[in-house]
Amino acid sequence: MAVRNVTLEKTIRKLLDEKKFQTLRDILVTLEPADISAVFQEQDEERAPLLFRLLPKELAAETFAELEPEWQELLIRGFSDRELRDVVSELYVDDAADLIEEMPANVVKRVLAQADPQMRKEINEILRYPEDSAGSIMTTEYVSLRPTMTVKEAFQRIRQTGVDKETIYTCYVTDERRLLGTVSAKTLLLQTDDSTPVSEIMDENVISVHTLTDQETVAQMLSRYNFLALPVLDQDDRMVGIVTFDDAMDVLVEETTEDIEKMAGMLPSEKTYLRSSAWDLFVHRIPWLALLMISATFTGLIITGFESALAAQVVLTAFIPMLMDTGGNSGSQASVTIIRALSLGELEFSDAPKVIWKEIKTAVLCGVALSTLCFVKIMLVDRMMMGNTDISPLTAAVVCATMSVTVLIAKLVGCTLPMAAKRVGFDPAVMASPFITTIVDALSLLVYFGIASALLF
Amino acid sequence: MAVRNVTLEKTIRKLLDEKKFQTLRDILVTLEPADISAVFQEQDEERAPLLFRLLPKELAAETFAELEPEWQELLIRGFSDRELRDVVSELYVDDAADLIEEMPANVVKRVLAQADPQMRKEINEILRYPEDSAGSIMTTEYVSLRPTMTVKEAFQRIRQTGVDKETIYTCYVTDERRLLGTVSAKTLLLQTDDSTPVSEIMDENVISVHTLTDQETVAQMLSRYNFLALPVLDQDDRMVGIVTFDDAMDVLVEETTEDIEKMAGMLPSEKTYLRSSAWDLFVHRIPWLALLMISATFTGLIITGFESALAAQVVLTAFIPMLMDTGGNSGSQASVTIIRALSLGELEFSDAPKVIWKEIKTAVLCGVALSTLCFVKIMLVDRMMMGNTDISPLTAAVVCATMSVTVLIAKLVGCTLPMAAKRVGFDPAVMASPFITTIVDALSLLVYFGIASALLF
Numbered sequence: 001m002a003v004r005n006v007t008l009e010k011t012i013r014k015l016l017d018e019k020k021f022q023t024l025r026d027i028l029v030t031l032e033p034a035d036i037s038a039v040f041q042e043q044d045e046e047r048a049p050l051l052f053r054l055l056p057k058e059l060a061a062e063t064f065a066e067l068e069p070e071w072q073e074l075l076i077r078g079f080s081d082r083e084l085r086d087v088v089s090e091l092y093v094d095d096a097a098d099l100i101e102e103m104p105a106n107v108v109k110r111v112l113a114q115a116d117p118q119m120r121k122e123i124n125e126i127l128r129y130p131e132d133s134a135g136s137i138m139t140t141e142y143v144s145l146r147p148t149m150t151v152k153e154a155f156q157r158i159r160q161t162g163v164d165k166e167t168i169y170t171c172y173v174t175d176e177r178r179l180l181g182t183v184s185a186k187t188l189l190l191q192t193d194d195s196t197p198v199s200e201i202m203d204e205n206v207i208s209v210h211t212l213t214d215q216e217t218v219a220q221m222l223s224r225y226n227f228l229a230l231p232v233l234d235q236d237d238r239m240v241g242i243v244t245f246d247d248a249m250d251v252l253v254e255e256t257t258e259d260i261e262k263m264a265g266m267l268p269s270e271k272t273y274l275r276s277s278a279w280d281l282f283v284h285r286i287p288w289l290a291l292l293m294i295s296a297t298f299t300g301l302i303i304t305g306f307e308s309a310l311a312a313q314v315v316l317t318a319f320i321p322m323l324m325d326t327g328g329n330s331g332s333q334a335s336v337t338i339i340r341a342l343s344l345g346e347l348e349f350s351d352a353p354k355v356i357w358k359e360i361k362t363a364v365l366c367g368v369a370l371s372t373l374c375f376v377k378i379m380l381v382d383r384m385m386m387g388n389t390d391i392s393p394l395t396a397a398v399v400c401a402t403m404s405v406t407v408l409i410a411k412l413v414g415c416t417l418p419m420a421a422k423r424v425g426f427d428p429a430v431m432a433s434p435f436i437t438t439i440v441d442a443l444s445l446l447v448y449f450g451i452a453s454a455l456l457f
Numbered sequence: 458m459a460v461r462n463v464t465l466e467k468t469i470r471k472l473l474d475e476k477k478f479q480t481l482r483d484i485l486v487t488l489e490p491a492d493i494s495a496v497f498q499e500q501d502e503e504r505a506p507l508l509f510r511l512l513p514k515e516l517a518a519e520t521f522a523e524l525e526p527e528w529q530e531l532l533i534r535g536f537s538d539r540e541l542r543d544v545v546s547e548l549y550v551d552d553a554a555d556l557i558e559e560m561p562a563n564v565v566k567r568v569l570a571q572a573d574p575q576m577r578k579e580i581n582e583i584l585r586y587p588e589d590s591a592g593s594i595m596t597t598e599y600v601s602l603r604p605t606m607t608v609k610e611a612f613q614r615i616r617q618t619g620v621d622k623e624t625i626y627t628c629y630v631t632d633e634r635r636l637l638g639t640v641s642a643k644t645l646l647l648q649t650d651d652s653t654p655v656s657e658i659m660d661e662n663v664i665s666v667h668t669l670t671d672q673e674t675v676a677q678m679l680s681r682y683n684f685l686a687l688p689v690l691d692q693d694d695r696m697v698g699i700v701t702f703d704d705a706m707d708v709l710v711e712e713t714t715e716d717i718e719k720m721a722g723m724l725p726s727e728k729t730y731l732r733s734s735a736w737d738l739f740v741h742r743i744p745w746l747a748l749l750m751i752s753a754t755f756t757g758l759i760i761t762g763f764e765s766a767l768a769a770q771v772v773l774t775a776f777i778p779m780l781m782d783t784g785g786n787s788g789s790q791a792s793v794t795i796i797r798a799l800s801l802g803e804l805e806f807s808d809a810p811k812v813i814w815k816e817i818k819t820a821v822l823c824g825v826a827l828s829t830l831c832f833v834k835i836m837l838v839d840r841m842m843m844g845n846t847d848i849s850p851l852t853a854a855v856v857c858a859t860m861s862v863t864v865l866i867a868k869l870v871g872c873t874l875p876m877a878a879k880r881v882g883f884d885p886a887v888m889a890s891p892f893i894t895t896i897v898d899a900l901s902l903l904v905y906f907g908i909a910s911a912l913l914f
Contacts, residue, residue, distance in 0.1 A: 006807070029662075030662045031662070032682050034682055158646055159646060159649075162643065162646065168642075168643050168646065169643075185625075185642055186619065186625050186626075189612070189619065190616055192616075205487045205488070207489065223707070224489075224491045225491055226491075226703035226706075245702055245706075246680075246702075249702075249709070252706070253801065256713050261793070261794070263793070264789050264794070265789070265790060266794070273803055273804060273812075276815075278815050278818030278819045281815065281819040282822040285819065285823060286822075286823055286827075288786070289787060289790070289823060290826070290827060290830055292782060292783070293779060293782070293783050293827060293831060293834075294830075294834060296778055296779035296783070297834065299778035299779065300775040300839065301843070303777075303778070304843070307772070310771055311768060314764050317760055317764075317767060317774050317777075318757040318758075318761045319757060320760075320774075320777060321756035321760070321898050321902070322750060322753035324778060324781065325750070325781075325891075328785070329722050329891045332721050332722070332891070333723050336721035336723075337718070337721070337723070337738075340718075341730040341731075344710065344714070346729045346730055347730060348463075350463070354731070358738065361735035362738040365735060366743055370747060373747055374750060377751060382761075433721065433789065434789070437786075441778050
């Protein structure tokens with residue numbers, strides 16, 4: 001997907017230069033809010049308010065919700081109170097709450113002053129919930145029906161209140177805010193008798209989440225059940241809002257990006273790459289780099305400890321990178337697979353024995369294949385082709401034996417650490433390649449020198 | 458999210474043992490198809506048909522669509538023709554096409570024999586498209602309206618045809634299968650005058666995809682625009698189907714898992730971890746392990762080339778793992794960030810100069826910080842605490858200079874290779890940690906021995 005449309009950006013810049021506002025407007029109204037916001041953010045900052053004012057009210061609010069926080073702030077600072085009110089009143093409550101969270105205090109004050117009292121109340125309710133909770137990503141705007149309503153009355157209510165709701169396709173049947181059931185617009189539409197009471201056609205098997213449920217769990221539930229929205233209940237089991245599928249999709253993408261960043265030894269960042277400065281990147285990357293560099297002291301100590309042995313058999317040094325890399329790669333294959341399965345909910349801690357046994361079998365297969373290949377390679381390439389006669393078949397055997405043991409250790413460490421992390425409530429994603437590589441490096445060197453001492457010296 | 462519900466699995470096993478079928482049925486009908494299928498797959502195989510027969514028709518079909526292919530095959534082999542017809546006729550066309558793709562030939566023949574001629578035609582149409590294309594994941598069941606219909610007539614049509622459609626919430630206005638616009642059920646419901654023609658209220662700015670568009674692109678578009686469905690057009694721009702958001706969510710999750718697997722040096726697998734045998738894991742993991750092991754020959758050769766120098770300064774060997782690991786980690790941080798940004802469409806090849814410049818700045822910051830820290834660590838820990846007087850300040854300086862250069866090389870290789878891969882049409886995800894580590898290892902050793910030769914020997 002070409003998220004950036006360079007041709008369109010150029011056309012719009014040209015039309016702005018030529019002050020062809022009518023043509024510009026005609027083009028903009030045919031676009032989706034996500035595309036308009038992308039194009040806006042490629043223009044010069046001082047032109048943003050001008051461009052924004054060309055949009056009709058509803059499209060303007062939708063586009064506003066898609067903009068990056070710095071652009072939202074820029075626009076708000078240029079808005080009159082009247083313009084701000086127009087935008088705020090058109091925003092969905094969850095988008096308004098997101099906005100409030102991102103803006104500096106003085107902007108927040110202006111925004112809240114322009115929101116109507118009901119909206120202000122709802123925004124404040126959403127803001128009460130911790131970041132990454134269902135409460136913080138829900139919207140309080142949903143269609144609620146009473147169980148005693150008929151299908152006809154339900155449609156009347158949808159018509160009256162639906163225009164401001166984020167979805168009207170799932171309606172929630174409540175009594176004093178207790179959730180009794182759900183009824184879809186499809187079910188309502190397919191009813192032939194419009195005097196049927198809602199209570200007769202509603203689905204009473206409702207799956208709901210709590211305000212404090214983790215947002216990733218909510219997103220995975222929406223994805224698992226193919227729902228358009230999930231109802232959110234408070235601590236007293238009263239319905240307070242819904243999380244819609246589009247927000248869930250965003251959460252899934254964001255959380256996966258975070259996992260990937262952690263797996264590569266970075267602190268997760270909320271900014272996209274192009275919006276991160278070199279300093280941002282540095283701050284997110286240096287902690288793990290430094291920590292892992294320091295912990296490599298152990299591998300250094302191990303080598304120093306065997307220094308005299310190495311001086312006698314310098315040829316052994318040449319195989320250290322290969323052994324370390326193969327160990328690291330084997331370990332990260334296992335850890336990354338397990339981390340992903342854990343985060344998709346395919347694995348539980350109780351599966352650990354099965355996982356460990358499977359990894360042992362895989363490690364044996366990989367170990368045998370790799371050490372056979374390695375032996376052939378050392379004898380053919382290193383000894384015969386390169387003519388390095390320091391390498392005896394016994395040396396090759398030491399390397400290959402180390403290889404097998406290293407692969408086994410790597411796969412075991414790679415699969416157990418993430419599961420153990422999950423068990424004690426840590427984030428398994430941190431137990432990925434860099435971390436495991438460091439551990440496996442030290443262990444594989446110990447094995448290497450251990451086997452070498454026994455056989456060669 | 459607890460995808461597996463161990464308590465529920467036990468309860469159901471117990472009820473089955475006690476032959477309490479009525480109770481069992483009462484429990485099953487309250488569950489979602491995704492949960493029922495999960496519970497089924499934890500029971501003994503021979504009980505599957507029995508359990509399945511307890512479900513009411515529609516729920517049975519929905520559950521069937523959620524099952525793993527091996528369980529679907531198991532059930533089909535136990536079905537009478539009549540039972541098979543019931544299930545097949547309730548399936549959505551896209552699920553039926555998925556089924557056909559997974560089953561062996563004799564099962565396919567039976568399934569197609571039980572599908573009605575129209576469905577058979579539609580299944581065959583979907584099967585014509587290449588794997589991973591929009592055509593292969595679309596469904597041909599959507600609500601189409603004519604532009605001349607009134608709102609009232611539109612509702613009549615939805616009522617008549619909607620029950621079999623995967624979504625009725627976006628309706629497609631077509632004329633001889635040419636897509637003229639879309640109209641949402643919300644727009645239709647909120648109309649006060651039901652004699653308004655559809656052509657007046659439809660949205661003519663339709664975003665569509667082609668049958669051959671990559672499924673990942675389709676999924677990202679749905680996520681970007683928050684649509685419930687995207688229309689799919691054939692080569693002659695005639696509408697042939699829709700892709701719905703729930704299938705898009707599945708695609709996003711699958712494609713990300715594939716990317717993660719590739720980034721960790723594995724061939725992507727379609728099976729979940731628990732369903733993969735040790736042999737499956739071996740087959741997916743060994744190619745990259747073997748390839749990377751063989752390519753470590755170069756690092757070995759470099760060390761061998763400097764063997765005599767190393768023999769004189771064995772202390773240099775102790776720092777090889779730290780330098781290699783830091784290089785590998787620095788490179789994978791950059792590559793993984795770039796790969797993710799590319800796959801989310803945040804970066805284009807044209808951004809390459811910006812990216813490279815940003816990585817250079819980040820590398821300088823990281824390099825300065827790491828080498829300072831490294832110098833202090835070597836002098837304090839290795840020289841003073843460990844009493845290793847072989848390590849002179851000059852040795853430490855050689856290590857730290859190598860560190861800075863290595864980090865720079867690693868970040869540059871890490872950011873350019875994925876972008877170059879994207880440019881020439883390869884999958885950037887393959888250019889991740891393992892691959893880059895191998896390249897960076899060789900380069901960093903060359904730098905190390907180069908600097909050491911200049912300053913120490």
